[in-house]
Amino acid sequence: MTERPQRKQVLLRLDPAVHEALARWAADELRSANAQIEFLLRKALTDAGRLPRPPARLPKRGRPPKTPPPPPA
Template sequence: MAERKKLLLRLDPAVHDAVARWAGDDLRSVNAQIEFLLRRALADAGRTPREARPMRGPGRPRHDSDEGGDDPPR
């Protein structure tokens, strides 16, 4: 799997705060929210790269039930 690219991004503090609130509402990190918004903008412009992997959904990753973990059953 290819390593994810790292990027330094400078934002207006008010824009960062607004994105952070939106990310919190969607149960995403600020980084994941920015990637979500960029992907949506690419799709709207018809520029989604074919080789881009799908983005994981919001929230914490689900625990696979077939793995034997220490978590009690729900």
């Protein structure tokens, strides 16, 4: 079984009105407030092009596929 990496804990101070709005939004989407914050952060990072991408897949091993000959000109 593969172990998941340990999640980081962050202390976050929010304005009470912001927290209340966030909690209502999370409840509307059936998420916890913590999951809603992570969802929003991931979306913002993706939109900004800053979310780290997983490593690229390795190319297949073996002979490359045959390419058809170019059409006569």
